[in-house]
Amino acid sequence: MNASLHPFTRENWPIAVCMHGFAPIAADGSRLHDASGESWDAMFRQIARLGFTAVEIADSHIRPADLSPTRRAELAAIANSHGVELLSVHVQRQSVIQPGRGEQNLAYAHRAIDAAAELGMRVFSTGLHQPFTEAQRAALWFWTAQGPVDPDDAETRALAVRRLRELGEHAGSVGLPMSLEMYEDTYLGTADSAVRLIEEIGLDNVGLNPDIGNLVRLHRPIEDWREMHEKTLPYANYWHVKNYMRDEAGDGTWQTAVPTSLELGLINYRAMVAHAVEVGFRGPFLMEQYGGDSLGVCASNRDYLRTLLPDSTDA
Incomplete structure (x- = not known):
């Protein structure tokens, strides 16, 4: 491995934390999206105390596209005051082919791209997963219940390709890569289908989030x-x-x-990270954890991941 061709090392490779450790809706019913600057400050203080210097803003928690310019600037200023980069925005469960909402979700994703660019983010992340079903919301772990399924239909798949390509072109025009998250029962739900979707979109700045x-x-x-x-x-x-x-x-x-x-x-992430770097992966990582002390596990995982990344002296 030639270090001159390697923009990152284990010391500086971008590793962000997810927002699962924070409640999107507080006990009093207020939303984190609408929270005071003091509440946001407390959140970023926790992130920084765990040694994280970057965070992914998930729109389940805060929707940059739907913040006023003043509040977006406030969000960025508070994060910056704690040395935390707003690395990416993740638009989730807003599929551009969701029945009855596809066009609305597409327009929202365009606004999210503009907000991400305004905030200086490095990645626009999204996918084709849809809102939870009632059964998923009732389950201890949502993945144990059946969720929505993309239809085995060439016309719908072609629509997904067209709309995702439109978003990719927009992201590229503002200097952002777009990453599509693998997720069951969508056109990104198997390795072959996911790769084919990227190839059908056909844009250099559009790639996979191989989550x-x-x-x-x-449980299947x-x-x-x-x-x-x-x-x-x-x-x-x-x-992720x-x-x-x-x-x-x-x-x-x-x-x-x-x-x-x-x-x-x-x-086996030791093997998979080594292989990813070997085949050219140079993107940021996002630490994600469900259940328990999500933030704490993410911090431990980050420390482990850094031991798997190349040193500046690797050649």
Whole structure:
């Protein structure tokens, strides 16, 4: 590995934290999106105390596109005061092909791109997953209940390609990469389908977020995680990383999974990160964790991940 061709090392590779450790709606019913500057300050103080210097703003918590310019500036100023970069915005469960809302979601995504550019973010992240079903909201772990399914329909898939290409062109025009998150039962739900979607979109700034943890956790048969990474990592430009303990019966009659740390789960991130770097991955990482002390686990995972990244002396 030639260090001169390598923009990042383990010391400075961008690693952001997710917002799962913060409640999107407080006990009094108020939304984090509408919270006071003091509340935002407390959030960024926690992020900084754990040693994070970057955060992904998930629109489940704060929607930069729907903040006034004044409040966007306030958000950036508060983050900056704690040395925390607003690295990316993640538009989730706002599919551009969601029945009855696709065009509205497309317009919202365009506004999110403009907001991300205004805030100096590095990545616009989205996908094709849709809002939770009632069953998913009622489940202990939402991935154990069936969610919406993209139709096996060439016309709908072509619509997804056209709308995502439109967003990718917009992102590219303001200097942003766009990353599409892998997620079950969407056109990004298998390695082959996800890669084909990127190729159909056909833009250099549009790549994959190979969040294969989303698939490893499913209580159903899945593709081999090694094969999924092998196919998708060459297309990756941003990476949500998390891991799950997974067990399944030899006869295929049952499968189960629960969250754990990067080091202990089914996915061997030591091997996968090395392979990703080898095939050219240079994007930021996002630490993600469901359940328990999400922030604490994300911080431990970050420290582990840094041991897997190349040194400045690697050649």
